[in-house]
Amino acid sequence: MAIALEILSPEKLLLARDVDMVVIPGTEGDIGVLPGHSKLVTSLRGGLVDIYENGAVAERFYVSGGFAEVTESRVAVLADEIVRQSEINAAKAAEALTAAKDAFAAVSLDDAEAYREASDTLIAAQALVDSVPPHAIDKI
CATH class of the missing domain: 1.10.287 (Helix Hairpins)
Incomplete structure (x- = not known):
């Protein structure tokens, strides 16, 4: 089972695909999101969004802040500034x-x-x- 992930900056949609798990840097701490997660909206602090596929981190994005909306089947990361970790x-x-x-x-x-x-x-x-x-x- 997968969860749909969308990562958006003010300029564009950077990523939209199904993943196994996402870990986002919430202001109160990191939040791991799996399919079936409770609905929530949270603000983000500066940190890494970790995207898991096949039991391992497949990709990482730095976000400077923003918000994330989580539903049972979808995560939308709306970042103020975002960059792939490999491009920092x-x-x-x-x-x-x-x-x-x-x-x-x-x-x-x-x-x-x-x-x-x-x-x-x-x-x-x-x-x-x-x-x-x-x-x-x-x-x-």
């Missing part, structure tokens, strides 16, 4: 983390909205660096 640029990921750290350090604690936004950006940038494929780490 290690140097650009490191630059994004440095910029996010600088922005976070400069934000005023008195501005709750700016603090939350800077914190979310920092979490996503750290997740991007953590998602760099092992073969690309030496390029940072």
Whole structure:
């Protein structure tokens, strides 16, 4: 039995196929989704979407945030930014983390909205660096 998976960015549909299982980075923790899962809508944090086929991870996508809608037979990942793990640029990921750290350090604690936004950006940038494929780490 399989579950239909759709991964969408603001620009296009990146993937639509049946898979065995999907693990998504929910804001409250990773969520494994199998066929028959309870319905839910959740926000996403920066991290990897793992796609399982034949008992193993077949493909991984980095998402910076967004939402996921789960039904008994379908998962739709609606991501703010999404990239295949194999296409992550290690140097650009490191630059994004440095910029996010600088922005976070400069934000005023008195501005709750700016603090939350800077914190979310920092979490996503750290997740991007953590998602760099092992073969690309030496390029940072």
